Amino acid sequence: MPDPSELQGLAGPAGLAGLDVDFAGVRLKNPVLVASGTFGYGSELSQEVDLNALGGVITKGISLRPRPGNPPPRIVETPSGMLNAIGLQNVGLEAFLNEKLPYLRRFDTRVIVNIFGESVDEYRAVAAGLAGVGGVDALEVNVSCPNVKAGGIEFGTDVIQLKSLVSALKGSTDKPLIVKLSPNVGRIADFARAAEDAGADGISLINTVIGMSIDPRTRRPRLANGTGGLSGPAIRPIAVRMVWEAARAVKIPVLGMGGILTADDAIEFILAGASAVAVGTATFVNPRAAPDLVEGLRRFVARENLPHISRLVGGVITGNA
Amino acid sequence: MRAHRAEVQERRDRKGPYRSLVLDAPALAGAARPGQFVMVRVSETTDPLLRRPFSLFRADGPAGTAEILFRISGRGTSMLDRVQSGDTIDLVGPLGRPFPSLPGQEIVLVGGGVGLPPLFFYAESLRRLEPARNIHVLMGGRTKGDLVAWEEFERLGIDVQPATDDGSAGHAGVVTDLLQPFLGPSRAILACGPTPMLRAVSEMAARSNTPCWVSVEERMACGLGVCMGCAVPVRSDHGPSYRLACTDGPVFEAREVLW
Numbered sequence: 001m002p003d004p005s006e007l008q009g010l011a012g013p014a015g016l017a018g019l020d021v022d023f024a025g026v027r028l029k030n031p032v033l034v035a036s037g038t039f040g041y042g043s044e045l046s047q048e049v050d051l052n053a054l055g056g057v058i059t060k061g062i063s064l065r066p067r068p069g070n071p072p073p074r075i076v077e078t079p080s081g082m083l084n085a086i087g088l089q090n091v092g093l094e095a096f097l098n099e100k101l102p103y104l105r106r107f108d109t110r111v112i113v114n115i116f117g118e119s120v121d122e123y124r125a126v127a128a129g130l131a132g133v134g135g136v137d138a139l140e141v142n143v144s145c146p147n148v149k150a151g152g153i154e155f156g157t158d159v160i161q162l163k164s165l166v167s168a169l170k171g172s173t174d175k176p177l178i179v180k181l182s183p184n185v186g187r188i189a190d191f192a193r194a195a196e197d198a199g200a201d202g203i204s205l206i207n208t209v210i211g212m213s214i215d216p217r218t219r220r221p222r223l224a225n226g227t228g229g230l231s232g233p234a235i236r237p238i239a240v241r242m243v244w245e246a247a248r249a250v251k252i253p254v255l256g257m258g259g260i261l262t263a264d265d266a267i268e269f270i271l272a273g274a275s276a277v278a279v280g281t282a283t284f285v286n287p288r289a290a291p292d293l294v295e296g297l298r299r300f301v302a303r304e305n306l307p308h309i310s311r312l313v314g315g316v317i318t319g320n321a
Numbered sequence: 322m323r324a325h326r327a328e329v330q331e332r333r334d335r336k337g338p339y340r341s342l343v344l345d346a347p348a349l350a351g352a353a354r355p356g357q358f359v360m361v362r363v364s365e366t367t368d369p370l371l372r373r374p375f376s377l378f379r380a381d382g383p384a385g386t387a388e389i390l391f392r393i394s395g396r397g398t399s400m401l402d403r404v405q406s407g408d409t410i411d412l413v414g415p416l417g418r419p420f421p422s423l424p425g426q427e428i429v430l431v432g433g434g435v436g437l438p439p440l441f442f443y444a445e446s447l448r449r450l451e452p453a454r455n456i457h458v459l460m461g462g463r464t465k466g467d468l469v470a471w472e473e474f475e476r477l478g479i480d481v482q483p484a485t486d487d488g489s490a491g492h493a494g495v496v497t498d499l500l501q502p503f504l505g506p507s508r509a510i511l512a513c514g515p516t517p518m519l520r521a522v523s524e525m526a527a528r529s530n531t532p533c534w535v536s537v538e539e540r541m542a543c544g545l546g547v548c549m550g551c552a553v554p555v556r557s558d559h560g561p562s563y564r565l566a567c568t569d570g571p572v573f574e575a576r577e578v579l580w
Contacts, residue, residue, distance in 0.1 A: 040547040044568070047323055060549075068562050075542050075550035080367040082542055086549045089563065233367045261367070284543035285362070285370060287324060287413065 024176040024202030028055035035280035036114035041100035048287035056110030066092035076222040081232030085147040085225035105135035114140040118151035127172040144182030144207035156182035159194045166198035176201040189249035196250040204255035206239045232281040233259040247273020263296030273314040337466035338393040347385035355443035359414030360544035363400040378438035390438040426509035433461040436514030461496025465489040497521045504529035523575035533575035539566035554579040
């Protein structure tokens with residue numbers, strides 16, 4: 001008996017033939033996910049988005065206990081982008097399991113839980129709490145949040161620490177592990193390889209680029225946290241380059257993100273080597289950005305007469321024509 | 322569905338840097354409640370990237386129109402100022418929790434500048450439902466030009482108490498100088514304006530046991546509860562925490578907010 005979602009992927013009501021992908025052992029009906037921290041826990045945009053239309057939802061980062069987040073101001077707009085320093089405000093593992101996950105399980109879409117810890121032990125505890133839980137298809141390991149005092153990015157900017165964290169998590173969960181890499185490093189390929197060597201099933205990138213904005217009149221940083229993470233179209237070229245470098249360095253699949261607004265933007269990531277893509281900041285501007293992207297990719301595939309979108313993965317032409 | 326494309330029926334130039342846009346938006350107008358807001362896209366390009374939040378100044382369900390009133394204060398509002406009658410704008414709303422309905426209470430509205438539009442929406446709606454209800458508005462600003470919608474409030478037959486920093490209209494000083502005679506448990510204060518004003522109003526309300534709600538202004542990216550950018554420090558059962566101006570607010574009970 002074939003998996004019903006697979007059937008839908010082949011000839012679903014939305015006519016999405018040619019978009020289904022297998023990502024790190026997770027079957028996605030299309031390669032469009034929503035990025036962690038940009039779609040809440042899935043229910044917030046229920047009036048605008050039918051979750052059944054999406055390849056998957058990546059939740060807000062979940063820590064073992066609830067986190068209040070950073071004091072305001074937490075965001076500031078920048079040219080073609082924004083800086084944020086939310087500080088991983090989240091409901092914590094227990095409330096996520098009891099109050100948030102049941103809603104997500106009602107949909108025919110994949111649920112990837114972004115997990116966060118201040119220590120290896122906390123990461124392991126969150127992963128263990130999600131092990132065997134029905135309706136959780138994979139974990140995305142957040143080693144790249146730039147806005148918290150401890151944990152997060154310190155694991156994502158040190159190859160040794162990254163390896164030991166991912167190895168430890170492999171032993172704590174039955175779920176596929178996707179490691180979300182930080183762009184705030186010199187050689188992204190080293191980190192992609194480290195994740196792969198330690199047993200990651202996939203990598204996702206990029207998280208936000210650390211930035212800062214100062215008010216010339218008050219002479220103070222515009223964010224209470226001082227620095228924050230830059231997202232939006234402003235970072236897209238950085239993200240495409242990093243996906244390209246990372247994808248060439250590993251065999252595990254790459255989930256690409258960073259300023260994607262349109263189907264053409266997503267295709268850039270796919271040509272650079274991403275098997276799937278995530279929509280982030282675009283959702284803030286257009287709540288329907290992700291389902292619109294699915295539709296845009298469907299049209300792209302049809303217009304280009306492609307049998308399947310996977311034909312484009314890593315297909316950037318870099319030699320002389 | 323909260324996403325709309327609305328035609329601008331009329332653009333109204335108001336005093337100084339204030340403008341308003343009357344929008345043909347039946348779904349929005351039918352659903353909107355006083356205190357709610359909309360997120361407006363001011364540009365089709367990526368710079369500026371984010372939508373801008375605006376409180377609703379008016380919504381007329383039967384006529385299918387809604388009006389936003391804004392102050393030209395930066396790049397986003399300057400771009401919105403270029404919109405002409407007949408143009409279409411992209412907006413999401415109505416969003417947020419409205420002001421509460423307060424049966425039986427004498428209503429005291431306290432605001433200034435772009436804090437006045439949602440208070441006017443409240444006053445106009447309440448007048449329609451209960452023409453006899455006592456409503457006062459205390460409005461403040463740097464100068465007379467900041468006392469927006471003064472004429473509209475007077476047309477509703479509402480007692481207007483003005484205050485300006487420069488003394489160009491009404492009391493020379495801040496609006497809270499006028500609040501003392503309007504305090505008391507039989508009244509309810511609804512306030513919207515700059516944070517120092519809201520803090521002062523909240524403190525006076527707390528000392529006099531006057532029920533009080535404030536509509537806060539915070540920077541927000543989405544307006545939908547997903548970016549978590551618009552944190553408002555509040556008291557909670559388990560100590561200080563944050564709530565979101567967009568979905569938990571923008572209207573909060575004043576005693577809940579940690580100023």
